[in-house]
Amino acid sequence: MDLAQVSEARRLAALHPADAVEELNEMDVSEAGAMLASMDFRASVGVFEQAGLDHADKIIDAMPQDKASALLTEIAADRRVDVFRKLPKNAGARLLERLPAETRAEVEQLLSYPSDTAGGLMTTEFFRARPEWTVAQGLDAIRTGSAALETVYAIYIVDAQGVLVKAISLRDLVTADPLAPISSVGTTRKSFSVPVDAPRDEVARLISKYDLSAAPVLDASGKILGIVTVDDVIDAIIDTDTEDAQKLGGLEALGAPYMAMSFMAMIKKRAGWLCALFLSEMLTASAMQTYETELEKAVVLTLFIPLIMSSGGNSGSQATSLIIRALALGELRLRDWWRVALRELPSGLVLGSLLGVIGVIRIIIWQKAGIYDYGEHWFLIALTVGCALVGIVTFGSLTGSMLPFIMQRLGFDPASASAPFVATLVDVTGLVIYFSIAIRILGGTLL
Numbered sequence: 540m541d542l543a544q545v546s547e548a549r550r551l552a553a554l555h556p557a558d559a560v561e562e563l564n565e566m567d568v569s570e571a572g573a574m575l576a577s578m579d580f581r582a583s584v585g586v587f588e589q590a591g592l593d594h595a596d597k598i599i600d601a602m603p604q605d606k607a608s609a610l611l612t613e614i615a616a617d618r619r620v621d622v623f624r625k626l627p628k629n630a631g632a633r634l635l636e637r638l639p640a641e642t643r644a645e646v647e648q649l650l651s652y653p654s655d656t657a658g659g660l661m662t663t664e665f666f667r668a669r670p671e672w673t674v675a676q677g678l679d680a681i682r683t684g685s686a687a688l689e690t691v692y693a694i695y696i697v698d699a700q701g702v703l704v705k706a707i708s709l710r711d712l713v714t715a716d717p718l719a720p721i722s723s724v725g726t727t728r729k730s731f732s733v734p735v736d737a738p739r740d741e742v743a744r745l746i747s748k749y750d751l752s753a754a755p756v757l758d759a760s761g762k763i764l765g766i767v768t769v770d771d772v773i774d775a776i777i778d779t780d781t782e783d784a785q786k787l788g789g790l791e792a793l794g795a796p797y798m799a800m801s802f803m804a805m806i807k808k809r810a811g812w813l814c815a816l817f818l819s820e821m822l823t824a825s826a827m828q829t830y831e832t833e834l835e836k837a838v839v840l841t842l843f844i845p846l847i848m849s850s851g852g853n854s855g856s857q858a859t860s861l862i863i864r865a866l867a868l869g870e871l872r873l874r875d876w877w878r879v880a881l882r883e884l885p886s887g888l889v890l891g892s893l894l895g896v897i898g899v900i901r902i903i904i905w906q907k908a909g910i911y912d913y914g915e916h917w918f919l920i921a922l923t924v925g926c927a928l929v930g931i932v933t934f935g936s937l938t939g940s941m942l943p944f945i946m947q948r949l950g951f952d953p954a955s956a957s958a959p960f961v962a963t964l965v966d967v968t969g970l971v972i973y974f975s976i977a978i979r980i981l982g983g984t985l986l
Contacts (some may be wrong), residue, residue, distance in 0.1 A: 552578045564592065657735055657756045661769065667763075691709055703732065720772060836986050837981060852961065894928045898928050923977045931973065
């Protein structure tokens, strides 16, 4: 590496890690790998542990093997596992062999847990204390051993078998009597913990509910395996929310930043859902063909088809978004579907009536002001539009609220009940509702 590159590496090392990450993200993978390999080692560790670093796995793969293995050995356990999860199988196996035996065993253990569970999120670097210690002994142990830990939010007292006895906040320990038994410090309430197979949404809910900085992760026997820190939960929530937002937009989760996706990869992510939605919309064309005779007799009805269809789709999308979020936050369970239905049914009726009234008033104003002549049966047309809006908005709200429950019950991600999918479904049924009402009200006049 020439002097200019060495100088650039030193400049990056002097920046805050988050700022250095932003600059590294602007480089190609090989350049970023070379830059990290040339930086001061402690600085490169700090940079690499930043969650915002794009393509961390590819950067590691582009670095010299000795530099890459040294970096992977030093970074936090949870960050290390994130990298190994994304590395190609062969590259991951080569790097794993270069790690110290203890670190390698730790990586293999963490990789055995699904990435969306507490076990997949946890770090094994936490501070353990024995019940027989005094507060002073605990503080001494922290002073001598904390440099090797990712963070020290709390002290976890474990017995000889590794079973969690108690969790003590660092604040309580620092303010306690140095000669007091460490097990006497803090609250007497049972410590909050999560099972190793708990879904990450449940871990996030627990940490948020009880305002925890970290949650211990236990196996079935009560042994503490690691901790999930609040920053790891935040990163997981951001990833989950990003995936959900993309699914709600009617495409597959990208799994990478927008600008980092190749053209063909972006096409593949978007084409599947787009084709599925297009095929679904063909049902709308089929529905219109079914009512071709009615359309020929009363062409004026076609003027309100976009209005009718969009209103139903919008109400369905609203309901879907609300229920998906409530399910994700644990505010609703599958068994609550009937409560939601009882709530959305009157909501749909009220919202539909509101839009129906607006639609009727609009037709009256246009007719009376001479803006458009809807013919001698204009009031029946207004009544048809108003009643159709009530029915379609109600149906949209009910359908949009029930689809996430159905998807979850079938074992799919509720976010897959995306707003475009709901809108397409409501489009088809909306036409049926619209023309069914039109035949009832306009039969014998226009139809």
